Amino acid sequence: MNRRHLLGATAGLGAAASLGFNIRPAYAETSRLRISHGYGILYLPLIVMRDQKMIERQAEKAGLGTMELGWQTLDGGNVINDAMLAGSLDIAGTGSPGFITLWAKARGIPRAEVVGVAGMSSCALVLNANRPHLKTLADFTANDKIALPGIKTSLAAVVLQMLVAKQFGQENYARLDPMTVGLPHPEAAQALLSGKTEIAAHFASPPFSIIELNNPSIHKVIAASDVLGDSTLDVIFAQKRFVEANPRVMQVFLAALDEANDFIAKDPTAAAQAFNRITRTTATDEDVVKMIKDPDSRFSATPHGVMEYARFMHAVGSVRVKPDSWKDLFIPALHDRQGS
Template sequence: MKLKNWLCGALAAAAIVSMSMPARAEVSEVRISKGFGILYLPLIVMQDQKLLEKRAKEAGLGDIKVDWLMLDGGNVINDAMMAGTLDFAGTGAPGFITLWSKARGIPGVEVVGVSGMSSVSLWLNSNKPELKSLKDFTPADKIALPGIKTSLAAVVLQMISAKEFGEENYAKMDPLTVSLPHPEGVAALVGGKTEIKAHFTSPPFQYIEAKSPGVHTVLNSVDYLATSRSMSPSRRRSSSTPTRR
């Protein structure tokens, strides 16, 4: 799989493990983060069905406690991981790569990808009729996304900007981005009473916005990042990957 397609919609489950600990050290409590939206459905099912607790008991590990935290944005997740307050995290590929890089060289610490979680396209929706492409945005037109520079949406937006304006201008849209969890981004865009004129988001939020009066889709990530020309827009998807520390 090409890197650009992996980045497009990747979700990583990341965990930070101390290599200095015994390989078979057991714990009685595990801390896992998840975010908002369908991208996190595997983790939502794990929590609802208590799958980790069941499998641990089946493996003879006894009863374990699983603490689920709601965290959105690669920067927030990475800070929690590096601080040791999180064991596993649902995060985008860009956030995982940043976390992996930060952990390199730290004695006894390693960041490892565990498994893929989800695959999806991202839509840039807007409540301003004049915004039909990235070239139409002005400094007053703010774009909501989960985390500035570090979230999946932020990095994909940079990749699209590089295609629109040239690779040297990949960060051209960064000054317009505002960090908001997806639910708050939806509220701001649909409400139409704030500086937020666009929201770069994933399901189900993109669908909620698209059905709202006065909101239109400016672009779809697969139109820029899909690697297969033979795939129809409805079938193109980006892939995701999980990680552990």
């Protein structure tokens, strides 16, 4: 290695150290990333990164050379967690509850431990229904099936439990669990709009919630923000050993994430176009811009309100381990931010 390359590598390692990563030799780091995101607007930062090739550009800028990206679209906490534990994913976007479930389950198991890489997003998560009698949570019966990406551990499933606990008491948090059916958002939206299946409701994020509500036969029952306010609904995580083995790659990833969030804030129209190119939904660019600008939409690497999920899930026995702080869940590079 000549002097110029040596100085460049040393500078890169210094930057990684300043972000709180454990430093390993550059030659040990991966040149290929396998990343997953879901379907809705909650995944917009990852979708923008994918469309605009921001990770590849940041890798070149950091002197890591060509980075090969393998993108997957996965929906539902159980599916994402299984893929991560099976070693077929390096980095994933998922609902905060699904991440907390895996964090608690894998804690203390060296080859399975996971860690939060960053917060990601919040949006208007809404329970929509196609049956007129479903006006409140109390109106649901065994015949009124609720579609959500994954039963019990997905974002929508846990948020539904939290809404139920607020209305009927914490001891009854699982009251609607028997009515839930695991379906990816696109399939759930189709089922709800058709009105010809057992699906009577869908806990949906934009654009699916908006598409559904554009149909006069669909109405809103309740929204997540009614209970959770401005909390981070989706986060980004990875296996702890992968993060520790690839400090410069993780530095590149965080730089690309910050770039994506800045891109979304400065040019919502371009972000909407990127979203539609990747997801190919039936929403127009104008529809997606409205979703991005919605007061409930927020895109940030800083996690907010994640401990609210952790405390609830521990209290009802969904997880056995409760973090003392949000910092227990996320990489040191985020610890100087105002998270919660």
